[in-house]
Amino acid sequence: MTRHLIALTLALGGLVAHAGEPQEPPRSPAQEADSIQGAETMGVAIYRHERAIAAATEAVLRIPAFRRDPRVKGWITEELGDLIAVTYVDRTPSALYRVTVSIEDNQVHEVTTLDVPSRLSPFEAGAASARQLAMSSGFEPCAEQYNAVVLPAEAIDTPHRWVVYLLPAATSNRVVPMGGTYRVITEGPAVIAQRGFTRTCLALRQDPRAAGLYLTHVMDATPTEAHVFWSLWARQPMYVGTPDGKVWAVHKGRINRTGPDAPKG
Numbered sequence: 001m002t003r004h005l006i007a008l009t010l011a012l013g014g015l016v017a018h019a020g021e022p023q024e025p026p027r028s029p030a031q032e033a034d035s036i037q038g039a040e041t042m043g044v045a046i047y048r049h050e051r052a053i054a055a056a057t058e059a060v061l062r063i064p065a066f067r068r069d070p071r072v073k074g075w076i077t078e079e080l081g082d083l084i085a086v087t088y089v090d091r092t093p094s095a096l097y098r099v100t101v102s103i104e105d106n107q108v109h110e111v112t113t114l115d116v117p118s119r120l121s122p123f124e125a126g127a128a129s130a131r132q133l134a135m136s137s138g139f140e141p142c143a144e145q146y147n148a149v150v151l152p153a154e155a156i157d158t159p160h161r162w163v164v165y166l167l168p169a170a171t172s173n174r175v176v177p178m179g180g181t182y183r184v185i186t187e188g189p190a191v192i193a194q195r196g197f198t199r200t201c202l203a204l205r206q207d208p209r210a211a212g213l214y215l216t217h218v219m220d221a222t223p224t225e226a227h228v229f230w231s232l233w234a235r236q237p238m239y240v241g242t243p244d245g246k247v248w249a250v251h252k253g254r255i256n257r258t259g260p261d262a263p264k265g
Contacts, residue, residue: 036223036255039228040253042228043224043225046225047229047233048103050229050233052084053086063111074088074089074135077149077150085098085100086099086101089128093120093132094117097112097113098114127162130162133184133186133189137191139184142179143171145168146167147167149165161192165226166183167229170233175203178202179201181198181226182195183195183225197227198217206234206236212249213238227240227255232252237250239258246259
């Protein structure tokens with residue numbers, strides 16, 4: 001997990017500064033490159049964890065007791081080497097079920113039902129607390145149900161910081177619910193930053209005949225981790241127009257300028 005933690009910490013460093021800003025001021029090429037790299041790193045991480053949650057949930061739904069279990073109030077994830085552990089928790093919070101999923105191929109390795117609710121590790125307890133804070137942070141929803149991905153954003157001087165992504169639950173594989181995606185940063189018992197990635201409940205309809213999805217984005221000078229995540233989720237390129245007239249291609253976890261004035265090489 002250490003390698004991923006360092007990458008997420010570095011990526012988050014470029015994201016926190018503008019967490020509550022509606023639009024960024026002009027940036028140098030180096031700052032722009034850092035912002036793009038951070039968005040790519042975080043977007044891929046969100047997708048990796050969301051994909052593991054989906055695989056784990058499909059596995060536990062095969063357990064009749066899980067389907068009838070009113071104690072389950074959510075889940076948290078933790079990278080353990082080449083696996084992601086998905087832990088389903090109650091309101092306490094305590095662990096009720098654990099599922100391990102391979103990062104490489106998204107295959108479920110082990111499903112564990114805990115006969116007695118198990119105390120969470122310090123990492124799990126921190127993630128569960130951050131999830132609860134984010135879910136009750138007063139955001140304006142664009143869907144009846146939300147999924148949450150909680151990632152560690154720890155550094156030496158901020159040992160209890162987490163970044164939580166609130167993702168509107170999709171109701172159709174042909175509609176990308178981009179609107180209503182939020183990032184909430186917590187530290188200890190407090191929310192220290194929060195932002196949405198759109199100003200409306202934007203939904204993008206997928207057309208199998210189209211080369212990709214297209215939208216304009218006026219809140220940032222470059223695409224964000226939300227664009228990276230939803231492009232990966234949709235399995236389609238996403239073309240993002242920004243306020244300066246540039247068009248960006250977001251595809252397979254990468255962000256690149258496109259069009260006749262895009263840098264070559």
